[in-house]
Amino acid sequence: MSEQPVHFEPTADGAFLPTRFAQSHWGEDHLNGPAIVGLAAVVLEQEYGREEFLPSRLTVDLFKAARGVPTTVKTNLVRDGRRVRNSECELVQDGVTVAHATLVQYRRAEAPRGTEWTPPGEFAVPTEVDPSRAIHVSSDGQGWTNEIADHQNAARKRTWGRSIQVVAGTDNSAFVRAAVIAEGTSLVTNLGTAGVGYINGDLTVALVRLPVDDWIGVQAETHWAADGISVGTSTLYDRAGAFGSGMVTAVSNAAVQVDFGNDPFPSRTH
Template sequence: MSQRPAHFARTDEDGYLPTEYAQSHWGEDHLNGPAVVGLAAYILETSYGLPDFLPARLTVDLFKAARGVPTTTKTALVRDGRRVRNSECELVQDGVTVARATLVQYRLAEAPRGAEWVRPSDFARPSELDESRGINIGSDGRGWTSSIADHQNTARKRCFNRTIDVVDGQGNTAFVRAVMAAEGTSLVSNLGTAGVGYINGDLTVALSRLPDDEWIGVEADSHWADNGISVGSATLFDRRGAFGTGLVTAVSNPAAQIDFTDDPFPTRTR
């Protein structure tokens, strides 16, 4: 094992063992979202990524709660086109697929003529960054802190992430960092006055380019909820500005609602 924290240790060519860093707030034997989506992104980029293509969209369907058990992967290149490449990956535990990811890559090309509408993309980073934590969180009217519990309110939220490695001994690429940070879309859109009571069943990340920084900002854009179903979207930022979008759908999980004001695992992500 390396000295850097990581979510998984590699056991063989297609096998991975979750570490303590992959554990989630949802349960002692549940894996957190960034660990699961990060592993899927790592597998697909390692297996099928090409330097002339941008990983423009990743969708991860989280079929079943991933747990702290040996995890294997299955991959396939669905289409190897001149301008578009499509691939997919399954994460398997105890013979059951717990997550399936699809990746769309587009060949880099010259931009078309003209100009288009662009959303204003100001993102104010924390003035005093807590380098000791992987996440800093802010909300309108409260500002930035390093405690999620400070932001259990109804204001618009944002976070500023630096992810740990997905696989031990393998530093995260810019793509993997973007995917793991984008899983924070669920946090910034679903965190309310009583904590987080929705568990996301998917994540879609859409990128116009790769991020420049290790630190990535995620700012909520929308949150709609009714009858125990929620939809949240967020914009991703680095020091150059906005570069992508996160989207999650989620289902109510009040029996296991996470109230961060009574947090037994303050250093874990969800």
């Protein structure tokens, strides 16, 4: 198994074997969200992506905890329209579907006349970036650091990061990079004073364009919680400005809450 920073190794029979970099903070044999989202994005784009279409919305439903076992993929082209393409895939482990993803692609076209409202969003890119670190974290009043534990507070949060390779031998496309980093919506919205106690059951990432390079920012926009259920939204940024949104719904997982100040798996991706 690869010791390079990659989430999955392809196998001779067409499956994908998770590496240690795909392991999450939730347990010894539990894959992280970016790995699962990334694999779905890679497969759907490779199978059904078209140059003249923009991958505008990816929704990944995380049905059950994915484990460190060979993972197979089932794909299906739902609709092949002139302006809209819809496709889907299932990630399967030991005969059980652990995640389901849908991809909506829109044909690129000339913009309509007029000017629409956009929010006055701002994102301050870190003035110094450590290229050896995959993630930089900031919270209001705290500034940028490389440690998630520094931001276990009740302030608004943001990240600036880049994704590791999802599948060995396959470079991450701009779409895959955006999907993987957008999974950080869960972190910037659900990280509180005691760590992360909500585990997200899905991710929706919506794009109006692709990111300009490897580095992508995720900034919390809303977070609502009641009865052990939370909803969080984010805006995605690159060096050229905002280019999309993320949304996650999540359920309380308080029994194994992740406290980054006392993290048993400090080298893992959230």
